[in-house]
Amino acid sequence: MTLNFTRVALTFNVTVPEKALEKHMAASPHVVGAELARQVVDYEARHKLGYYPALDYFQQQGGIESELLGALENIAWVVTSMVRNEIRIRMRPVFATLEFENLQIQAYTLPAVRPGNPNALALLTQHYSATIVKVSLIVTLIQKHVDAEAAAKMAESMIYRWLKEHFSHIEVTSAHTL
Helix, strand or coil: CCCEEEEEEEEEEEECCHHHHHCCCCCCHHHHHHHHHHHHHHHHHHHCCCCCCCHHHHHHHCCCCHHHHHHHHHHHHHHHHHHHHHHHHHHCCCCCEEEEEEEEEHHHCCCCCCCCCCCHHHHHHHHHCCCEEEEEEEEEEEECCCCHHHHHHHHHHHHHHHHCCCCCEEEEEEEEEC
């Protein structure tokens, strides 16, 4: 019997429970996110941008307290480190190889919220709270028979099965063989 190695690229979002973060940092991600959201909403209202920019705009242009951006950066470092470690610990026994391509905190992406949305402040607070991480992995599965579609589905189901207890939310957005 021959064994086949199949590489699968996975992209998924995980939400880290805020209780898991409390013991690792002084600033609450929700409190920092709420203050960032308030300042972004105020900035947009003063400058009539018509959209809420990504945070790198404020890092270049100013308009938000630099200490607040620094606090978010520290939170992001802790959160991505925790996510990387948790995935490595939980998934190492499951896959033959595990390679991180990217980890990105949602707070640094362009918000999908638009001015005029009645829930804009709450949605921006959630966006900037730095508890949602987009993970891109390449894993290797060992299979008896080569079946690319089955390998991608199996890798996706393993992500849910082995990580669901450790994150408050998981959403696999892409799984395909390489």
